[in-house]
Amino acid sequence: MTTVEKEISGGGFVRQPNRFTARITADGSGGHPAGPGRYRLLVSYACPWAQRTLIVRRLLGLEEAISVGVVDPIRDERGWRFPGPDPVTGADFLSELYLAADPSFDGRCTVPCVWDAQTRLLVTNDFPAITIAMETEFAAWHAEGAPDLYPERLRPEIDELNERIYHTVNNGVYKAGFATAQGPYDEAVDALFATLDVLEERLAHRRYLFGDELTEADVRLYPTLARFDAVYYSHFKCNLRRLVDYPALWAYTRDLYSRPAFRETTDFDHIKRHYYVTQRMVNPSGIVPKGPLIDWDEPHGRERLSRT
Ligand SMILES: N[C@@H](CCC(=O)N[C@@H](CS)C(=O)NCC(=O)O)C(=O)O
Known part of the structure; x- marks a missing residue:
């Protein structure tokens, strides 16, 4: 085992x-x-x-x-x-x-x-x-001018949103991918996409999850979104929709990716080789798929949502 x-x-x-x-x-x-x-x-x-x-x-x-x-x-x-x-x-x-x-x-x-x-x-x-x-x-x-990612006044709300994102999205993709029975898989996928739908709504009107400021909540969400189409959609069977099918979520992910802290820590080669080669219980051949072909540098146009 x-x-x-x-x-x-x-x-x-x-x-x-x-x-x-x-x-x-x-x-x-x-x-x-x-x-x-x-x-x-x-x-x-x-x-x-x-x-x-x-x-x-x-x-x-x-x-x-x-x-x-x-x-x-x-x-x-x-x-x-x-x-x-x-x-x-x-x-x-x-x-x-x-x-x-x-x-x-x-x-x-x-x-x-x-x-x-x-x-x-x-x-x-x-x-x-x-x-x-x-x-x-x-x-x-902290460097001078570093953002306050966990502002005291927002902590209860950040913690609450993180809790939902953790269970249904961050860990939700793993629950779908590692399920060995239909019921738990169905449940995980339904909960995952229900939360993504809610986040799509939320991000249609706000640049980040908490408005104009980048917070711990965005940092928690991003790594799952960055891996979504390359890994979770196929390898973990999270395939009701792709990230690129969500206009706001996808533009939000590119907005974050345009910053060095996100871009330089996102390594698609390590990501794909790790999941597809290491997790043989899900992918016994260890073959790493070539795609998807995605333009991460397509302009995101989300500056218009910022009031500052
Ligand atoms: N600390 C958490 C999250 C960290 C985590 O799952 N890391 C994975 C990689 S994404 C890991 O190191 N897995 C090692 C293993 O499964 O042997 C846990 O124990 O589940």
Whole structure:
């Protein structure tokens, strides 16, 4: 049984809980003080959860403060592997870092995760906590003029929208793709497209999910949309509609893609090779499709929706 298969019960995919959930805080309570040069973020460009952390790091100008190690997009039974020994952690495989922190760990060793150079141990693989920590606890190291992605007055609404987007869209595509029974698949696809329809409406009148300002909610949504037509539509059978069939959502995705933080962290080669080659339970031949042919640089025309 593969590790993902262990997470399927009754034909539905249930994601494993995050193993490491220590918090990095500005005041150091909990033993992991925020600060430059101490933490290493371990990611795959293929992984949507990891891409969110890369986008936020870049939007906030935390590239100098938090270093990054990138794994090879193809995973075999040994899990994620670095292309050569990671120069900071010294690891060849991500699992070495998980096992160093917890020798009894037998779940999936996932990206993104954060490693502390001081203790030489993993701190967290809790992906929402990683972006929120960068947005709040690392404020002292943000670049001048960096956006406030998690403004206090909007937090309850951002959290609420993120919750729906997480269950039906971000994780919804996985529930559809990894389902092994018709019922859970149907349910996941219906919920996914119901939310996309709602978001299409919402984005027809607003430039971003919360109006004129880019927030954590946009960062959470984008990586799923960026992978939609290339992977989820075919590989995960999310094929009621393509992203390009949604005028507002598609233009919104291109609007985000036109910025370096989104564009430079979107690697279609890593994305396609990872999903189609690694997830053999869904695609036994491992063949990577050539398409789709999509013009990501087509003008998005969404400046007109901004009031500022
Ligand atoms: N931390 C979450 C989300 C992160 C996640 O699923 N990352 C995937 C890549 S997109 C991963 O690292 N998978 C490793 C594996 O399945 O062995 C989880 O444990 O499910």
